[in-house]
Amino acid sequence: MAREREQRYYTRRLALRFGMSLTLAAAMLLTGCSGDDKPEANDAKPPAGDTTPAPTDTEPAPDQTQAVDPPRFIAPLTGLPQDHEAKLRPIAVMVNNFSAARPQSGLPNADVVWEVLAEGGITRLVAVFQSTESTAPVGPIRSNRPYLIRIGEAYHAVLAHAGASTDAYDLLQHHGKAYLDEISNAGAYFYRESFRKPPHNLYSNLEKLRAGAAKKHYDETVEIPAYSWSEAGATADGTGAAQVDIQFLLKDYHVSYAYDPTAKLYNRSINGEPHTDLETKAQMAATNLVVLGAKHKTYDDYGRLDIDLEFGGPAILIELGRAVQCEWVRSDDGMIRLMKDGRELPFVPGHTFFHIVPMTPTFEGHVKLGGGTESGTDGTTP
Numbered sequence: 001m002a003r004e005r006e007q008r009y010y011t012r013r014l015a016l017r018f019g020m021s022l023t024l025a026a027a028m029l030l031t032g033c034s035g036d037d038k039p040e041a042n043d044a045k046p047p048a049g050d051t052t053p054a055p056t057d058t059e060p061a062p063d064q065t066q067a068v069d070p071p072r073f074i075a076p077l078t079g080l081p082q083d084h085e086a087k088l089r090p091i092a093v094m095v096n097n098f099s100a101a102r103p104q105s106g107l108p109n110a111d112v113v114w115e116v117l118a119e120g121g122i123t124r125l126v127a128v129f130q131s132t133e134s135t136a137p138v139g140p141i142r143s144n145r146p147y148l149i150r151i152g153e154a155y156h157a158v159l160a161h162a163g164a165s166t167d168a169y170d171l172l173q174h175h176g177k178a179y180l181d182e183i184s185n186a187g188a189y190f191y192r193e194s195f196r197k198p199p200h201n202l203y204s205n206l207e208k209l210r211a212g213a214a215k216k217h218y219d220e221t222v223e224i225p226a227y228s229w230s231e232a233g234a235t236a237d238g239t240g241a242a243q244v245d246i247q248f249l250l251k252d253y254h255v256s257y258a259y260d261p262t263a264k265l266y267n268r269s270i271n272g273e274p275h276t277d278l279e280t281k282a283q284m285a286a287t288n289l290v291v292l293g294a295k296h297k298t299y300d301d302y303g304r305l306d307i308d309l310e311f312g313g314p315a316i317l318i319e320l321g322r323a324v325q326c327e328w329v330r331s332d333d334g335m336i337r338l339m340k341d342g343r344e345l346p347f348v349p350g351h352t353f354f355h356i357v358p359m360t361p362t363f364e365g366h367v368k369l370g371g372g373t374e375s376g377t378d379g380t381t382p
Contacts, residue, residue: 075131077111077155079229079349086131089222091209092152094161095125096140099252101200102270103278106138108351113286114151116356117296119303121249126151129206130224136279139203141182141190144168147307149177154334156222158213162190162202165304178218186212225333230346233288235317238324242371244289246355255355257289259321259371266318268353287350289318290338292328293363294356307356309336314363319348323369 071081077090090111095104097115107113110127118124126148127138144164149171152159162182164172172179180186182202189212190204214220235241244257244266255275257266265285268275274283292315295308315328317338326340336354338345357366 075111076224076226077128077130078351079227079347080131082131087221088130089213089220090128090130090155090157090224091206092155092157092159093127093129093138094142094144094148095127096142096200097123097125098200100196101140103276104140105203105278106134106136107284108277108280108282109134109136110351112352112354114354114356115255116147116307117248117305118145119305121253123248123253124148128152128155128157130155132206135205135207137203137205140196140200141202141204142199144172146171147309150309153177154336156224158209158218160204160209178213180209180212180216225335228344228346229349231348233319233348234345235319235322235324238322239369240321240371241318241323241369242321243369244318245368246291246357247366248357261321264320264348286353287319288347288352290352290354291316291367292336292354292356293359296358313359316367317345
């Protein structure tokens with residue numbers, strides 16, 4: 001392309017010189033016949049006393065229409081451009097979301113965050129890190145459950161946690177899972193802070209966790225399933241969703257989001273207060289919000305849950321101030337994907353927060369959408 005532009009440049013220059021030579025020749029012929037030596041009206045006169053002849057050639061302006069090359073690398077879990085390939089294996093960290101553990105550390109650096117119920121109506125977060133190189137603290141870190149393992153392994157991630165239920169330990173220890181457990185096999189790669197009381201004070205960082213994974217000889221790189229991306233999103237025909245409220249089971253876990261149309265982000269709050277990062281003090285935010293409905297069943301006296309994340313169900317995708325009703329499916333590559341009318345719905349490039357809520361008494365009863373967007377929709381739940 002550069003050689004072609006160079007050839008076009010010299011071709012235009014030769015044509016320009018040839019045309020101007022003809023013009024000068026004609027002017028000389030007319031001057032010789034009429035004796036009139038006045039310049040034409042559109043010719044520029046040189047300054048008084050300046051005998052330097054006017055230039056007979058000018059170089060054309062540089063070509064300003066060169067196309068901008070698309071980014072060479074795209075992060076598979078955010079769709080954001082990067083200057084190098086994001087190829088390291090994801091790390092999925094089980095993060096404590098008990099009130100005494102907030103504000104947490106490191107969540108804004110996660111490509112994807114999942115929020116799901118644990119025992120007693122509290123929620124736990126699964127933070128999936130892949131494209132970031134941050135060495136900021138991550139935590140507080142808590143225990144694992146079978147359905148949390150299922151979320152992490154969909155990304156082919158190394159699982160980081162502190163303890164696990166009996167069923168989860170059976171999966172981890174007897175089914176070839178890649179995991180780093182502060183209690184049973186990787187205590188050296190975690191640390192405790194003094195500003196919080198146990199068990200809400202356990203932390204690590206990606207540098208330590210990747211070192212632990214290397215020590216365990218876990219694969220450093222894996223095939224990473226990617227999401228589908230679109231700057232326009234998939235909610236143009238949906239319902240207005242400038243305000244999003246999600247209720248799990250307990251009143252202490254009322255999650256809400258307010259849409260910022262300038263930044264095109266949903267700012268997250270818990271119980272009416274901004275949900276912030278401990279280190280940066282910044283409010284957590286996401287480009288895409290997803291609410292999934294799944295069957296929940298309590299299977300022991302302790303209240304441990306069995307959550308069906310295999311057979312699909314209703315879902316709501318929320319992005320760019322609007323929401324669309326759809327369904328979630330477990331695809332052949334193990335990822336949960338959103339479908340509508342037989343096609344996968346894309347995310348807007350950015351960070352995504354997933355929320356898994358029960359189907360009882362109804363899926364819709366856990367989600368409230370409000371506030372119209374520019375088009376003036378009323379914002380009721382679709």
